[in-house]
Amino acid sequence: MGILENIKEVEKKIENAAKSAGRKRDEITLIGVSKTKPVSLIKEAVGCGIRVLGENRVQEIMEKFDHIEGAVWHLIGHLQKNKVKYIIDKVDLIHSVDSLELAKEIDKQAKKFDKVQKILIQVNISGEESKFGLPKEEVLPLLNEVKSLENVKVKGLMTMAPLGAGEDELHEIFGGLKKLSIDIKEKKVDNIDMEELSMGMSGDFEIAILEGATMVRVGTGIFGHRE
Numbered sequence: 373m374g375i376l377e378n379i380k381e382v383e384k385k386i387e388n389a390a391k392s393a394g395r396k397r398d399e400i401t402l403i404g405v406s407k408t409k410p411v412s413l414i415k416e417a418v419g420c421g422i423r424v425l426g427e428n429r430v431q432e433i434m435e436k437f438d439h440i441e442g443a444v445w446h447l448i449g450h451l452q453k454n455k456v457k458y459i460i461d462k463v464d465l466i467h468s469v470d471s472l473e474l475a476k477e478i479d480k481q482a483k484k485f486d487k488v489q490k491i492l493i494q495v496n497i498s499g500e501e502s503k504f505g506l507p508k509e510e511v512l513p514l515l516n517e518v519k520s521l522e523n524v525k526v527k528g529l530m531t532m533a534p535l536g537a538g539e540d541e542l543h544e545i546f547g548g549l550k551k552l553s554i555d556i557k558e559k560k561v562d563n564i565d566m567e568e569l570s571m572g573m574s575g576d577f578e579i580a581i582l583e584g585a586t587m588v589r590v591g592t593g594i595f596g597h598r599e
């Protein structure tokens with residue numbers, strides 16, 4: 373299948389999942405995850421209506437950035453502190469903030485561009501052994517520190533389900549992130565928004581939408597399998 377057919381298929385599934393959840397299609401942003409894919413293919417996707425591109429490596433955003441028009445970039449993968457400076461002027465949203473040190477570095481670099489950098493806090497809901505993402509108990513304490521950074525704006529939360537999770541577990545994880553965002557919203561922390569929930573990938577975005585995702589990160593489903 374070509375990219376256009378793939379996107380139509382993903383769009384249909386998003387619409388159906390939104391409808392089942394009693395939600396509107398336009399509450400959900402489709403992020404085309406273009407990691408490892410060449411500029412030519414990414415241009416084709418943008419030509420087919422993809423407006424947000426997700427990459428998980430700083431290097432790839434730097435290489436592709438100048439070649440793509442008509443879309444914004446999101447960093448969705450782990451970000452090392454020493455690499456923030458390379459992408460701070462290129463990304464619309466960073467999905468993967470899981471420490472105060474990283475948030476502070478983003479704040480510092482964003483200041484140089486007079487920019488308020490939008491970020492999400494990455495949460496490890498399932499509690500599985502994972503290098504990335506904050507345990508849910510640590511999210512509110514982090515937000516209470518991050519709220520005072522002037523050049524960082526928290527827009528919500530992000531999570532990744534563990535590989536091979538079954539349907540029940542996926543509902544539990546995505547539902548858990550939604551619940552956490554509601555709990556945090558009730559705390560009314562200054563300067564912190566909880567409007568975005570980035571959850572769901574090619575294999576599980578429909579379940580994520582049923583549980584309240586506002587951003588789904590779809591790679592394989594749009595661009596085909598990766599090497």
Ligand SMILES: *Cc1c(COP(=O)(O)O)cnc(C)c1O
Nearest residue numbers: 405428448573574589590591592
């Ligand atoms: C690669 C990646 C995706 C997309 O994965 P697919 O299964 O190809 O849709 C989503 N989120 C993150 C953080 C990724 O690294």
